[in-house]
Amino acid sequence: MxxxxxxxxxxxxxxxxHNPEYTRVALFVKSFKKLCRNPLSASGVIIVALLLICAIAAPLIATHNPLEQDLARVLASPSLAHWFGTDEYGRDVFSRLVYGSRVTLYIIFLVTIIVGPVGLLVGTMSGYFGGWVDSVFMRITDIFISFPSLVLALAFVAALGPGLEHAVIAIAITSWPPxxxxxxxxxxxxxxxDYVVAAQLQGASACRVLFHYISLMCLPSLIVRLTMNMATVILTAAALGFLGLGAQPPLPEWGAMISTGRSYMLESWWLVAFPGAAIMLVSLAFNLLGDGLRDLLDPRTE
Amino acid sequence: MISIQSLSFDMPGSTKSKRILNDINISIGKGECFGLVGESGSGKTSILKCLAGQFQGWEGAIAIQGKSLAETSLKERSNTMQMVFQDPYGALHPRHTIRKILNEPLAIKGLSDKSERILKALKDVGLDETFLPRYPHQLSGGQRQRVAIARAIILDPDIILLDEPTSALDVSVQAEILNLLTSLHRRHQLTYLMVSHDLGVIAHLCERVAVMKSGEIVEVVSRDDLVEGNVAHAYTKVLLQHALSRE
Known part of the structure; x- marks a missing residue:
């Protein structure tokens, strides 16, 4: 027969x-190589990696204590001793930038772990169940999306009081709808x-279908979206910091550094230029990384 | 085993609903292999979708093993009825390994001895355990359809709904899958309800065939009558002629 x-x-x-994980690891390595082949996304990867290294090894990289004031060397221009100069209290700008990467990453991390699951849950549930669940969830989403995000964040921080955590919550609330x-x-x-129908025929509960079948397929585009979102999060956090509603002094947050440096901008350009460049570079890097990930993960672009 | 009496279904549309099934009566015995044949849009797959619970709001009476279908939940239904789909590319989750695909029905039912059952189902469809850590995109179309069949039989159902299980496959692979279905039918005492537009496939597998046209069954013929050309309705004759002229 x-x-x-x-x-x-x-x-x-x-x-x-011998190794059931082999195919998965091989796939990952192959994807990473493919990502780095594109020079733009490779530069994104490098800058984000540098940001991570800065944040992890901040005490080793920073040349000075970021909070140490030295009133004898106030507003010193960039030199060998102070690579990016000093600010109005004589603090080393380079060291503050390095430590500021921790604040930035902290904000990105918190916002992403709030926004990702909430957006995924609301989106997949309204898409899967349809009917009134869809209507209710989508109307709520519409309400949040129709507010200007910075204004909503401002209102939220104003109500709760300024602070890094409140800024994070405010940013998360405004960025989950997309x-x-x-x-x-x-x-x-x-x-x-067909595979969802097959799962239903096997008696899978809605919960199981959502978590084991649908979420898995939504993840690639969601990861791309969240990576692109990180650029916006950095900018919003910097804007809130600039307005004095995000990180509070003396915490070295990049937006807040620009804000305080603004008063001395005409004489001491380095107070604004370096944090500004850092914000621009990092948000650009996340955008490039997002683009690269989209080419990699989105099957429709192949 | 399956009895369908005066089944009608209206597809709800935006302005008015359209009747796609009209007064369908079928009775299928235990261990029988019953075919539904007809051109595209004649409502063959709609009958399967009513049985599988994808279409709600049909009228009439469907009973499976004497139990009314309207009163059984999808979860109970899953013990007696499983389905094999037309497209082997869309029927398996692209990010599940074969192990996960076959493990899912067992996990949902909370069964023990999972690995033995998985290995047995794989062996039943002619695959071995080396396929377990692979993803569907690493398999050929025929191998995927074998996995889909393994998934359908792993819960030991009595009835399998076959929605054009071979039409998306190569001719040589078609024959393999048909032979596989025949031998499974014998070994597991399964009842098949198979949809196809290919009379040759139907005649190979099914003892009786219902010919469908625009939502109605025009004739139920046995395989022997079909092979001998002993059919009454004009539409069946046309279908038969087409099938013969192609060969």
């Missing part, structure tokens, strides 16, 4: 046989696919 024959996998190597819409749009294309 022909059909009783067992089909053998000819190209199934011994290495793969993520939810994206997840909903993805879910709508997936919910009638």
């Amino acid at each position: 022909k059909n009783a024959e067992v089909v053998r996998n000819s190209d199934y190597s011994l290495k793969a046989r 993520v939810a819409r994206l997840a909903r749009a993805e879910t709508l294309t997936l919910r009638n696919s």
Whole structure:
């Protein structure tokens, strides 16, 4: 009987046989190489990696204590001792920038872990269940999306009082709606696919379908969206810091550094130029990384 | 096993609903292999979708093993009925490994001895355990369809709904899958309800065939009558002629 024959996998190597994770790791390495082949996304990867290194190894990289004041060397211009000069209290701008990367990463990290799950949950649920669930969730999303985000963040911080955590919550509240819409749009294309129908036929609960089937397929585009979002988060955080509503002094936040440096800008350009350049570079890097990830993860662009 | 009485279904549209199934009566015995044949849009797949619970709001009575379908939940239905889909590329989750795909129905049911069952189902469809850590995109179309069939039989259902299981495959692979379905039918005492537009495929597998045209069953013929050209309705004759002229 022909059909009783067992089909053998000819190209199934011994290495793969012993390690079930092999295919996954190989896939990851291959994707990473592909990402770095594009010079633009490679530069994004490098800058984001530098930012991470700065944040982790801040005490090793910084030449001075970022909070130490030295009134004898106030507003010193860039020199060998102070690479990026000093500010109005004689603090080293380079060291403050390096430590500021921690604040920036902290904000990005917190916002992303709030926005990602919330957007995913709201979006997939409204897309999957449809009907009144969809209507209610999407109207709430519309309300949040129709507010100007900075104004909503301002109102929120004004109500709760200034502070880094409050700025994070404010930014998160204003940035989840686009993520939810994206997840909903993805879910709508997936919910009638054969494998979802098969799972329903196996008696899978809605919860299981959402977590094991639909979320998994939404993740790539969501990761791209969140990476692009990080650039906006950095800018909004800097804007809130600039307005005095984000990180509070003496915490070295880049937006707040520009804000205080503004008064001395005409004589001491380095107070504004270096933090400004840092904000620009990092948000640009996240945008480039997002573009690269989109080329990599989105099957439609292939 | 399956009895469908005066089944009608209206597809709700934006302005007015359209009747896509009209007064369908079928009775399928245990262990039988029943075919539905007809051109595209004749409502073959709609009958399967009513059975599988994708279409709600149909009229009439459907009973599975004497139990009314309207009163059984999807979860209960999953013990007796599974489905194999037309497109082997869309039927498997692209980011699940074969192990995960076959493990899911067992995990949902909370069954133990998962790995033995998975290995047995794989062996039943002629694959071995080296496929387990692979993803669907690393498999050929025929291998994917085998995995889809393994997923359908892993819960030991009594009925399998086959929605054009071979039409997306190569001719040589089609024959393999048909042979596989035949041998599974014998070994597991399954009841098949198979949809196809290919009379040759239907005649190979099914003992009885219902010919459908624009939402209605025009004729139910046995395989022997079909092979001998012993059919009554004019539309069946046309279909038969087409099938013969292609060969």
